[in-house]
Amino acid sequence: MTARQDNRLTDGAPMLPVRCLQCGAGVQARKASWQQTSVQWSVEAAGACLERRASAPRGGPNGEAFLACEALRESIRQAALDGMIPVPDN
């Protein structure tokens, strides 16, 4: 049951490298539209993320999960606005 390759990555835009403007962590990112973003982290990137290290668990049974790094979100947004991450027209 080996998971296969996402047809959107082979037929459309691939994941592309983006560096966080805050901590320099390197991730792979992709946008399917202005409103959609995918991010693939590595163990090294997760270890480098400052916001992640500073984060405390939220309340509730699922509070341990880290929701998002705002600096990385901003970095990807900037990369998209600057045309480094292509955004399909729709």
Place this chain on the structure above:
Amino acid sequence: MTAVESEHDGVRGIEAEAAPTRFARGWHCLGLSERFKDGKPHSIKAFGQKLVVFQSGDGKLNVLDAYCRHMGGDLSQGTVKGDEIACPFHDWRWGGDGRCKQIPYSRRVPLRARTAAWTTLDQDGMLFIWNDPEGNPPPADVTIPRIEGATRDDWTDWVWSEITVDANCREVVDNVVDMAHFFYVHFSFPTFFKNVFEGHVATQYQKGKGREDVRPPAKDGEPKMLGNTSVASYHGPSFMIDDLTYHYDVMDIDSVLINCHYPIDENSFVLQYGVIVQRSDKLQGDAAEQTAAKMAEFIAKGFEQDVQIWKNKTRIDNPLLCEEDGPVYQLRRWYEQFYVDVADVRPEMVERFEYELDTTRPIEAWKREVEDNLARAKAVGGVPSLDGGAA
């Protein structure tokens, strides 16, 4: 015909390997623990086997392979005697650790009189068992988080249901990435949706508005539904906790929803769901119980629709996705970690992956910003760039 044309004209095949006969490593919930605490043995079909669940005299819940290693008697038809389960065939006594403790008509228990025993966890009113084809105990960091409301007086008791589904359990797990089904099944309109897969946890964050086309506007004096916030995590392969808050103009209703399953075999599973609701000054007494019951009813309807799809659909390993679909492939890559030996878990199965859809920032705002960016770049006579790496 050119190669490109033939590629586009070709019929897309549906590919699917047979469902794995191996069962997932992880904690599985067998249901509310109270149900097993009546002094009788209970028969459960799970992981392609028959299991016996019984409460020993010390109050602990135990789970063993149901078949007696002596002559194959069914222990789930037997009797609890003290801390042991007695086989109905020849009264052999088995302890919760899987060892034969006594044979009433024999002076000695033979060597190797040991059966399969599952590690159990009785927590927050639910019975869990640890399944591991490699036979290892649960690692310390692979746990089911505590649910505070489950043991508190200001929350309702669990409203719990189960149904047997004739499909492989991957179908229900796929739901975690299915944004569209919120609109069609849960009558909710997500304005923010995010999946995060990391380690053994898969999370779905969601903020939604109620759909006014299906939910009639509140009458005068009734609370007006504004939307909901949901944080739902699969802790391992089969147990999802949904921390769900409904927002009204005059109050919030906090609830916890469980969506969990255990495989009967590779072609069927038992799907279970439970709800608890927090009482408040706006939701007192029976009103909280009624809300929990109503929510359970609502979930049941949603799952009934899902089940209808699942039992008729075909298994598909190569779904053809459009850009508006969620991260099905990445979810399955995460899910695969539970079906391989621990030594064979690859980094990409557990490394963090995020998929986010945020509709709260309108597309027009994005486009305006791009135009501003271009205008600014034009004014300074260059191309828009990030730290010099031109586009």
